[in-house]
Amino acid sequence: DIGTILPFFIYHFPTRNEISRVLPRSQTVFDKILQKARTLADCEPEFQKIYYFGPGEEYCAFNIGDKDILINACTFRTIEKSFLLRNKPEPNQELELLTRQKWNKYLTTPNFSTRQDSGYIPGVPFIDWTYGCSPTAASMLLWYWDSHGYGRLVDYFFTRW
Template structure:
């Protein structure tokens, strides 16, 4: 197969036809996008290909170009009609927030801040000995080994241990934080819909 370039919209390839004895009988030109053999019986344009002259019918090339333009215009018109008719597209969205989760501003790092929001929720849901706000976030950053002062980075495997350490520091030994490195979007939605705040660290 020998690729042939005739312009930006013409993708042709020359193939040798082989007989049952393995000998080349003739060559054909294939229009690759349309998977058709090009018939250049009447020719008025000569294009050299590998020291041989392969003759191309200029009328055929024009017809192919017109056909491609028509097909493109038809597809574009259909697309414009679909876009104009907004009922052909339906979008849906939903949102859910867990009531009682505090919205802390970033402090010391993403993981300590997010963990502080989760523990801030539990502080108002039966775990009143937990501290809240900036003091909680700083304590979490220390327990997690967060690079602070610095860039605020926290190793993922240190997040759950840091949460448990802070809970233990305030008399709650029954907290069991765990690390799930393969969480799905479905799991995220399930936890939020069940009003169970969690830390999603990326």
């Protein structure tokens, strides 16, 4: 079996993981990315490494002539590495402070179950987070409507695996 686990850390978000039972896109389409790199110069591109900035932001880095070029594994868009480094986001002190306060609250609360209400409405099924917050919330809502007689809105279920 093949799988990919990519944790990513952003200073203003909790840690997130991207988990799938496939190879990373940068590996599955590497030949096409290399072809794209070859069209950018007369010399053979030298592969350097893969950069992963989050979902949809996976880049293969190449040295082509005197430039370091990144090619997006999803869109095949090219960007000069120097441009990316010049424009990198700066930490926001206020967001960092809020995140630290939130985590401090989580870590110092003696009993999570009494901390506050879970926020779930009785009868709404729990669906594991899939493809983002909005699709997951919409699935929960449709399932709730369907199970309470509001029409056959859900015909079947499937797993993404």
